[in-house]
Amino acid sequence: MDRRQIKTKQKVREAFTALAKEMNYEDITVEDILKRSSVARSTFYSHYKSKEDVLIEVTNDIFAHVFSNFPQKEADHDFSDTATFEYKRLLTHLFYHIEEEKDLLKSLYASGGESTLTGAFRKKMMPFFSSCVRNKSFYFEGVPERLQVSQLTEGFLSLTRHWVEMDCLAEPEKMSGYFQTIYGAR
Numbered sequence: 672m673d674r675r676q677i678k679t680k681q682k683v684r685e686a687f688t689a690l691a692k693e694m695n696y697e698d699i700t701v702e703d704i705l706k707r708s709s710v711a712r713s714t715f716y717s718h719y720k721s722k723e724d725v726l727i728e729v730t731n732d733i734f735a736h737v738f739s740n741f742p743q744k745e746a747d748h749d750f751s752d753t754a755t756f757e758y759k760r761l762l763t764h765l766f767y768h769i770e771e772e773k774d775l776l777k778s779l780y781a782s783g784g785e786s787t788l789t790g791a792f793r794k795k796m797m798p799f800f801s802s803c804v805r806n807k808s809f810y811f812e813g814v815p816e817r818l819q820v821s822q823l824t825e826g827f828l829s830l831t832r833h834w835v836e837m838d839c840l841a842e843p844e845k846m847s848g849y850f851q852t853i854y855g856a857r
Contacts, residue, residue, distance in 0.1 A: 682708040683719070737768055
């Protein structure tokens with residue numbers, strides 16, 4: 672993508688995020704996003720099919736840094752030295768980014784965006800938990816791998832939603848520890 676396309680998509684994501692914090696997700700229209708972002712309709716549709724596509728991209732942004740091969744140091748946390756797959760650090764790092772977006776996520780959970788949001792989260796977390804089960808970070812002897820991955824993913828989604836709805840009162844390290852305790856991390 673060229674710089675102009677990147678800037679356009681950023682404007683759309685920022686407009687969507689602001690709208691989602693102000694109004695019910697179900698009430699947001701593409702027209703609202705266009706007005707807020709000052710992006711032309713044809714330009715919007717050259718990048719997205721719907722507001723759901725924008726939500727999925729916003730959700731992907733939350734995960735992109737955490738699961739990148741080269742995470743950068745950030746103002747409130749530093750996980751840049753993680754060179755290998757360390758599920759505990761990745762989970763904690765993810766909780767930091769969820770906490771950063773708690774206002775947006777809380778609004779989406781409460782206003783009809785839950786299905787798209789959890790679908791996008793699920794799609795990102797299943798491969799992560801599949802890796803965790805394969806390397807036995809989370810593993811229960813005799814339980815089919817797919818069932819373990821499904822339960823870990825759904826447990827993570829449930830815990831995350833609860834945490835966001837409770838205004839992220841516990842720190843990310845604590846939430847990561849709770850998840851590991853509940854699911855018998857090794």
